Amino acid sequence: MKKHFLFLFAAAMLLSACKEIAPAVTGSMGGDNTENPVEDQLRQVIIEEFTGVRCVQCPAGSATIQDLLGQHGERLVAVSIHAGGFSPPYPASEYDFRTAEGDQLINYLDPPFSFPSAVVNRKLYPGQTDRQLDQGDWAGFIASELAIAPKVRINIEPDFASSSRELKAKVTLYVDEAITDPDVRLSLMITESDIKDLQLVPSSSTPIPDYTHRHVLRGMLTNYDGDQLTETLSDGSVIEKSFSFTMPADWDENHCEIVAVVSLAGTNKDVLQAHQVHVVE
C-alpha cells in the first residue's frame, strides 16, 4: 500500500509542478481615438457580425463590438449582417434588415455554429475549424490582425447629393507591397447605425421596440464577394474605382457609412485592408 501512495505522490508532484507566471490583465484602458489618415494608414480590421432581430443573445455580441470599437477606434470596422434563422423580422418590425448580399455572405463565410458569431478579417485562424468565431475569440484575433502591416491602403471620397439621394464614392487603393494572389477583390458596403426597431433581448419575453441597431448592412455596391481587381497590384501602384448608387429614402444618410474591403477570394478569403467613412461628413 505504501508503494501505491508513493506513486500517487509522484503523480501529484508532476501534475502540479512549479508556480506559473500568469499574464497581467488590466481591463479596459480606454479608447484609441487617434486618426488613421490614408498617408500613414495602419492596418484596419473588419469584424462582420452575424445577427438577427430574433436572436436573444445577439445584443450581447453587439455590445462587445461597441466596446471593441471604443478600444480600437478607426482601426476597427464593424458590419452587422442580419442573416440566418434569427433574422426574419417580426410582423410588427418597421424594417427588414435582411439583404440578398447578407444571405450570400453567411454561406460564403461559413454559417455560424451558434449566435452571436462573427468573422474577423474573413480569416481561418490556426486552431479554428471555420471562420465563424464565438465572442471569446474576437478581441484576440482582432489584436493579432492589427499588428500586421497593411499591403494596401484605402481612401474613400464620398459625395452625396441630398436632392437626388445619389451617392458617389471614389475609392483609391495604394499598394505598398506587391500582391501576387490570383484573385483580389474590392467590396463596397453601406451600413447604417442608430436605427430603432424591435429586437429580442434577455430581459424581456417579447421583443423590445426601441432597441438601437448599429452597423447594419443595408446593401452593397459590388458583388457580395467583391469585384475582382484586374489591375496589376505591384508595389507603388495606385488604383482608382468609382461607384454610384441611389440610396433608398428610408436610409438615414446621416447615420450611414461606406465600408471598403480589399480581400482575397477562393479558398483563402483573407481581408488585406478595410476602411470606413461616413456618407455625410
Added chain:
Amino acid sequence: MIPRFWLPILLLMLSFQAATAQEADNEKENTNQGRISGNLQLNGNFFMRDSLIGAANTPQYDRQLFGADSWLNLNYQNWGFDVGIRFDMFNNSNLLNPLGSFTGVGIGRWYVSKKINKLGITGGYIYDIIGSGIIFRAYEERALAIDQALYGIKTTYDLGENWKIKGFVGRQKQQFSSYSSVIRGGSIDGFVGSDSSKVTLAPGFGVVARTLDDNSMNNLVATLNTYSKADVVEMFPDTLGKEGPNYNAYAASFYNTLTAGPFTWYLEAALKSKEVIFDPFAKRYTVSGDTVLGRYVNKPGSVLYTSLSFAKKGLGLTVEGKRTENFDFRTRPQELGVRGLMHYIPPMTRMNTYRLLARYAAATQFIGEQAFQVDASYKVNKKLNLTANFSNITNLDGDQLYREILAEAYYKYQKKWTLTTGVQLQDYNLEVYFGKPGAAPAKTITPYFDFLYKFNPKTSIRFESQYMIMSEEHGELSDYGSWVFGLVEFTLAPHWAVTVSDMYNRDPGKASPIDPKTGEQAKIHYPRFDVYYTHKANRLSISYVKQVQGVVCSGGVCRLEPAFSGVKMSINSTF
C-alpha cells in the same frame, strides 16, 4: 499533412511487418493467430425543404440536397499488439454544425497498444475515463458529433492483482486536427476484498491538468482587457494589473464504490482549481454602458456526486444526488456547447426513450446545479412490474430547473402480449435549457402506453402512443403546446421491421410555427416512416422523416437540434 496522414498507415504497416516477422518465428509453434475486426456506420441524408417547420435556409436545403457521414473502423490484434485505424468521412454534413455544412475526409482515429508484462502502453487517439468522468472523460458520441479523444500517450502499470495506476498526456482531438492545449493526468484504481467478501471497496483517485496554449491565452487576455474595471476587479481582486488567468488548471477527484450485500454505494468528490471559465448567466457591465448576460469568471469548481442502490427480491431502489458548482472544464475556455469539453458530468434524470417523454431533456448545467433522483422498481409477480421515478434539479440559488415524476406499470401476459403504461409529469425551465427569455416553465402531463402483441415467435406488432398536455402561460400554451404521438411497428424477425408514426401538434403553443396562409399557429403533422432490414450483424434502414426542432440528448449531453425534413438512410455493419 503528409506525415500526419502517413503516420498511422506506417504504424499499421510496421505492426503488420512485426507480426509477419514474428509469424515466421512462431510458425513452427503455430500458437498465435491474428484477429481482425471492425465496423462500419454510414448515414446518408436527403434534404427536402419545408419552410413551415423551419427545415430551410441551410446549405443542404438550399443547394446541396444531400449529406453523408461515415465511420469505418478496423482493429487488429496479435502477439500482444492491438492496433486500430478509423476512416472518417463527412460530405456536406450537418452533424458538426446543424446550421452549416462540413466536408472532410481522413483518418479520424488510430492507435497502437501493447502490454509488456505489467506495463501497458497505448499511443494515438485514446478513449478513457477517470471515475465517472467528472474530471476526465475522453469519449465519442457520434449522434452529437462529440469526439473527445486524447491524441497522445497512455501508460498503465499493474501494481498488484487489484491495483492499477495509469498516466496520460496529449491534446484533445478537434475533427481532423487537435487543440493546442496540453492535457495530462493519471489515476490509481483499486479493489479491496475478494469474490467471497460480503463487503468490497473499489476506491480510486485521479488528477488531471490542462495547460492553455499561448494563442488561447492571448485571446483570453485580449478579451478580458475589453472588460470594464468592475468586472475584472471581481475576477482578480488582489492581482489586477499583475497576474491574470492561469495557464494551468487542475482537477482532482476521489471516488469509491462500496458493495455490501444488496447495497451498492458510489461516491465521487471532485475539485477544480481556480480558472477562467465562461458563465452564460453572469452579468457583464460593458464599457459602453450596456448590461449584458454572459462573461468570463475566475472561480474554483466542485462536484459532489453519490449514488446508492439497493436490489433484493424484485425490489430495486436507486437514490442519486449531485451538486455542481463552476465545473466547466474545457481544453480552452473560448469553446462553447459540447465543443472542447474534457469531462462528463453524469445526468441526474431518467433516460426517457419514448418520443414525447424525451422531448424536454435536462442538459447538465456546469455552472450550478443541485440535483436529486429516486428510481424504484418492484416486481410484483412474474407478470407485473411497477416503476416510479422522481428527479428534481435546481440551480444553486434554489430556482427550479427541472422536475420529473413518472409512474409506469409493465404487464406481461404469457408470451402473447405485453403492455407498458404510465404517466409522466414534467416542469422544465425553458429560459435556462432553451434560452427563451422570460418564458414560463413548460409544465406537462403525458400519459402513454406501449402494447406489443406476438402473433408467433417471429411476427409481432407494437402500438405506442403518448399525449402531452402543456401548461398555459398568459392564456397561451407554453412552447409548442400540446402533442399527440402514435406509432405502429410491425416486426418479422429476424430480418424486417417497419414503423409508421406521427407526432401531431394538436394544440399549438406560442412557439409553434405560424402558417403564412392563415397567420395563425399551425397544427402540423410530423410523420415518420421507417424500414429496417437486419441480416446477422448488418442493419440497413431507410426512413422518411419530418422532425420538429428540439433538444437532442445522448448520454446526458444535449444540444439544440433544428427541424429536419427528408429521407435518412443508414448502414451499420460489424465484422
